[in-house]
Amino acid sequence: MTTGVTAPRGFRAAGVEAGIKDTGLDLALLVADETCAAAGVFTTSRTSAPPVAVAREHLASGRARAVVVNSGCANAATGPAGRADAREMVDLTARAVGCPPGEVVVASTGVIGVRLPMDKVRSGIAAAARRLAPDQGSEAARAIMTTDTRPKEASVSFTVGGRPCTVGGMAKGAGMIAPNMATMLAFFTTDAALTPPLLHRALVAAVGESLNRITVDGDTSTNDCAVVLASGAAGAPAIEGEGRDYEAFGAALTTLARRLAEMLVRDGEGATRVAEVRVEGARTEDEADRIARVVAESPLVKTALYGGDPNWGRILAATGRAGVALDGDRVSIWIGDVWVAENGAAREYEEKDAAAALEEHPVRLRIRLGEGEAAGWMWTSDLSHRYVDINAHYRT
Amino acid sequence: MTTGVTAPRGFRAAGVEAGIKDTGLDLALLVADETCAAAGVFTTSRTSAPPVAVAREHLASGRARAVVVNSGCANAATGPAGRADAREMVDLTARAVGCPPGEVVVASTGVIGVRLPMDKVRSGIAAAARRLAPDQGSEAARAIMTTDTRPKEASVSFTVGGRPCTVGGMAKGAGMIAPNMATMLAFFTTDAALTPPLLHRALVAAVGESLNRITVDGDTSTNDCAVVLASGAAGAPAIEGEGRDYEAFGAALTTLARRLAEMLVRDGEGATRVAEVRVEGARTEDEADRIARVVAESPLVKTALYGGDPNWGRILAATGRAGVALDGDRVSIWIGDVWVAENGAAREYEEKDAAAALEEHPVRLRIRLGEGEAAGWMWTSDLSHRYVDINAHYRT
Known part of the structure; x- marks a missing residue:
């Protein structure tokens, strides 16, 4: 069993060394077996990066099947060419996974103002798709790191209608961390079933009590996002309104988000206390x-x-x-x-x-x-x- | 001739080693030969220090004769006892100079949360009063320093009705410098004659284009103030309304304040660029x-x-x-x-x-x-x- 994004049922992940960074894993895929209910929250920056615009647009439907993330390059301040690169990342992932492009969420983190090396991204996505497995959440957590000194992942269990469910997640941060979504990427998965509006509400509430309450240097980034996908693969009754089950899910998600937030601030750049x-x-x-x-x-x-x-x-x-x-x-x-x-x-x-x-x-x-x-x-x-x-x- | 607060006619100053700091000059007096028109602007902090309240109260009259400043202790977060200490500094100075307490401006800078060693302050004020001289502006500029590595003083000449006038000043800063009066003390003198309202207007304008535009660490202090005294000792016609003479004074004061602001930021704590x-x-x-x-x-x-x-x-x-x-x-x-x-x-x-x-x-x-x-x-x-x-x- 893994503790991160592949802890809930219905998800596979991978992390590969695409060569975007000089060394180390730098491209992650997270793919659900079936299309999921999904929600996201994004940086409030007025100079947000092209992948943020694309991810926000795709998540507006409340559905997603896959997430593709690279580290080493933020694809920010890259203009129309950067937007084309973000869309190509989406298309490549959709093709590799076999889903519509509109069901792919894209995120990038790293240096601002530099174009993505798309040849490396292309081969990286192909390699990651081949490596997708239900025990590779930790590799994905490693692949989204920038100045982080260690990967951040965790999972929390809860029950819905007596059925055991899990929420898992991975995050990266270290610098440019500040309230309202600083350079912080967080991806959550759950095998509970929820409607997209409820999922969004729970995400906003959880982030408000966790990721939006940490600061390393007050610098909010161009690329932040937090995304949650709900597969429903636990087979528990769907959560379709507020009530005990929604509370149980919300509490688990908030606990998880706080654990990841604490890991982020502990691993803040240069942090000793x-x-x-x-x-x-x-x-x-x-x-x-x-x-x-x-x-x-x-x-x-x-x-x-x-x-x-x-x-x-x-x-x-x-x-x-x-x-x-x-x-x-x-x-x-x-x-x-x-x-x-x-x-x-x-x-x-x-x-x-x-x-x-x-x-x-x-x-x-x-x-x-x-x-x-x-x-x-x-x-x-x-x-x-x-x-x-x-x-x-x-x-x- | 000195270049700082004693460059304009009608002012004497002194800086002495009162023993508030472990070593070095730490108590300054600035005294005008006659009561001056005066104005001040102060920190916007909600936890401003007792001397700020006393100085603000006294400057409300638009008149002042003397300024007493200590470094090494901010007399901030000291409660009613700190207020009594600030008032005693005023009373001691008034007695030494021979003016009403209401004509004394007081300022402190240094560590927060510690009481002033009033025995040392008492003997320091007495010693400073004995040393007052029209060529001791530089000693005063040294005595107001905290983590500053060098004193900041300057003067600028201008004419009013054909008569040469001077505006001089000294400032301290280094850390806790931020817009809207951070730990920054600035004292200006001029031998031009102005009404208190015009003096205040010119001070606000000058500070808005200088001291309020510098930042070292964004930390606004509990103790900031900028004060100006106008002796009229140049013998030039009094400036009683807007027009060419007011503009000449305002331009000189702004130039001076910008020079001091540049010195402050150059001497920002640890600054290399x-x-x-x-x-x-x-x-x-x-x-x-x-x-x-x-x-x-x-x-x-x-x-x-x-x-x-x-x-x-x-x-x-x-x-x-x-x-x-x-x-x-x-x-x-x-x-x-x-x-x-x-x-x-x-x-x-x-x-x-x-x-x-x-x-x-x-x-x-x-x-x-x-x-x-x-x-x-x-x-x-x-x-x-x-x-x-x-x-x-x-x-x-």
């Missing part, structure tokens, strides 16, 4: 989330996290500049269980306790505003020397 | 500025700048995620004079020419949208290993 930033006592969830995001993205907070320095003043300063109206004299801050600031000012605490709290995994940073009852949160990684190393010479 | 990000062809100036800011604050753009990598794809990606509606297929990008992208896609260009453009000072990044006629700009520094070094262990 991961923190959960929690904001409580806000007037609205939106305001709580906005503050959590500003704190989570603050370079000063992130470098202090890297240095293991419980510099809560930077947390307070980031809280104050989030553009949310608040009374700074009511703010409390905790690092782990150490209550370091109250009413906007320092409390008496042991510096070594606060420093020790920065050694936890994840580090828990908690901010209480005293403005209302709403809460929000983000996961973030630290800003390390290695982050600078990785990104100063990414293309060279 | 400085870039001007210019956005053209936007629908509105506000949208142009928003895009320029997102590009200027992007960690991926800033690390590529550090690495000397002409990775324009990151510039395009940052442009697309700024929250401004635009057609990515109309975007052009230049690095220096090298036109690297057109219609959202790569042009043919020599990689070595683009790399050479990253060796210019400043690096010029230009983005043309094709949406309208408005333009905007920001200055930024790169994100280096040294930035991480400085900020991982700032307190320790």
Whole structure:
């Protein structure tokens, strides 16, 4: 058994070395035995890449049979020629799988502004189609990696009408990770049966509590997407409305998406520490989330996290500049269980306790505003020397 | 002659080693011979520091005689005790100078969340008052530094009614520099005579074209302020309305503020390169500025700048995620004079020419949208290993 996208019944996958990257697996196929209900969510970028447009168009039907993904080249900022390349990837996959092109989802990740080496893509898709198997989900998870240091895959079980069902997934990220679909690709599969609108609703909800709450560098990418395919191969009753079965599926998908999100942020470029930033006592969830995001993205907070320095003043300063109206004299801050600031000012605490709290995994940073009852949160990684190393010479 | 705050007639200054920092000058006084017209602009942070509240209150009168500034401790997140400390700094200065407390402006910069060592502040203010002299502007400029590696001061000459006048200034910054008054303190003096409302208008305009357009790390501080004092000691006719004299003063103040802003960003924490990000062809100036800011604050753009990598794809990606509606297929990008992208896609260009453009000072990044006629700009520094070094262990 595999734990990723081929854990649910009805799916095969493959990952091959097409030669798009200098070395390593760089082309993945995910194919369902039958046409699936499907849904996707995409980057909000105004300079989104050609494959995003093609995938969005095809998923509008709510049906899909196959997903083709390459790493090493984002096929972004490539103009009309890039759109033609994305469509050719779709056509090649459709032909290899034996389905209409409209049932193929395409995604790319890697360097921006460079054309795909289509000769390599062509032979790669053919090779991947030959390797498709129900135990190759991990190879696919490896093939979608860019600066990731390890593949991310997981699966969660649940039941529908007493029948065991599974939701599985793979994701890639590492850099350019930020809320609202940053360079993050995530593919989910399930052998439960759902209508496309319900599948879409569950995906939006799951992503909102997971992938959209992680940030490595605040840079949202041109290529992000999260896609889910439901094969129905478990033989459980179809989920056609809200209720217990939908809740069971939604909970499993959210759990899976959170596991993958945590893997993504732990493998953030150069990350040595991961923190959960929690904001409580806000007037609205939106305001709580906005503050959590500003704190989570603050370079000063992130470098202090890297240095293991419980510099809560930077947390307070980031809280104050989030553009949310608040009374700074009511703010409390905790690092782990150490209550370091109250009413906007320092409390008496042991510096070594606060420093020790920065050694936890994840580090828990908690901010209480005293403005209302709403809460929000983000996961973030630290800003390390290695982050600078990785990104100063990414293309060279 | 000095070039900074004591370049205009009617001002004395001093910088002393009060012992707030471990070593070095850390307390500055700036005193006018007579009460001046005065104006200030302040941080937009909701967790602004006690001295900000006191300075804002005192400048509401439009009059000031003295400015007292300490470095090494921000007196931020210090609650009611911190407010009492800020007021005591004002009272001590007023007594030493011989003016009402309401004519004293106070500012602090340094670590957040720590009380001021008031015994040292008391003796420091007394010592500074004894050292006040019309040639000590440079000492004051040194005394307000935190992680700055060099003092920032400059002056600009202009004429009012045929009379030579001068505007001088000093600033500090280095980290926590971001638009809308980040940890940045700037103090301007002039021997021209203006009404307080005109002085305020000129200050807001000058800061909007200088200090509010620089970013090092996007972190806006709790303590920023920019203050201007006009002594009238040049003996030129008072500027009491808009017109040629007001324009001459405004232009000189803006030139001075831009010089100081450029010094600030060049001395940004760990900066090895400085870039001007210019956005053209936007629908509105506000949208142009928003895009320029997102590009200027992007960690991926800033690390590529550090690495000397002409990775324009990151510039395009940052442009697309700024929250401004635009057609990515109309975007052009230049690095220096090298036109690297057109219609959202790569042009043919020599990689070595683009790399050479990253060796210019400043690096010029230009983005043309094709949406309208408005333009905007920001200055930024790169994100280096040294930035991480400085900020991982700032307190320790």
